[in-house]
Amino acid sequence: MRSLLSFLIFGLVLSFSVSAVVYRWVDENGNVVYSDKLQPGAEAIQKKDIQTIDAPPVAPITPKSETETSAKTGFAGYKRVAVVSPENDAAVRENAGNVTVTVAVEPALQTTMGHKLALFVDGAQISEPGTTTQFNLNNMDRGTHTLEAKVIGSDGQVIKGSERIVFHLLRV
Numbered sequence: 001m002r003s004l005l006s007f008l009i010f011g012l013v014l015s016f017s018v019s020a021v022v023y024r025w026v027d028e029n030g031n032v033v034y035s036d037k038l039q040p041g042a043e044a045i046q047k048k049d050i051q052t053i054d055a056p057p058v059a060p061i062t063p064k065s066e067t068e069t070s071a072k073t074g075f076a077g078y079k080r081v082a083v084v085s086p087e088n089d090a091a092v093r094e095n096a097g098n099v100t101v102t103v104a105v106e107p108a109l110q111t112t113m114g115h116k117l118a119l120f121v122d123g124a125q126i127s128e129p130g131t132t133t134q135f136n137l138n139n140m141d142r143g144t145h146t147l148e149a150k151v152i153g154s155d156g157q158v159i160k161g162s163e164r165i166v167f168h169l170l171r172v
Contacts, residue, residue: 080106088165097140103149114154
């Protein structure tokens, strides 16, 4: 009940501030001053409506089902692709800027079917897709970075990707 009352009071205050008149005048130092308080010699300013633009409609995105992926790749699908090291939102202290990234893939990467693993750092693929699940990043800049792993099929299409994680590299 208390939150409803607070919400109503906030709405009333907001509606009064939106409809308030703005006054303009020049002070004794020659500065132009704007205020919602009427002063001697002030003139009321006519507010113009704010220009707005409606966003264009976005077509719905329908992810490929595991059945479609299986039919395309001949594989039942990966249950898990995840960057497990460093952990999400971890602070990595490494003065040389070297970071080891470990990716978990379950079931194991299907190399016999031409599946490869690619690592993306800050949205950019760092190397050609390969069969390793451990990546060594050298001399990285300090700061916040994102990591994402993707299983790539023999046709170059992404089969499954990990969630994007963030880590913070601390170096002197």
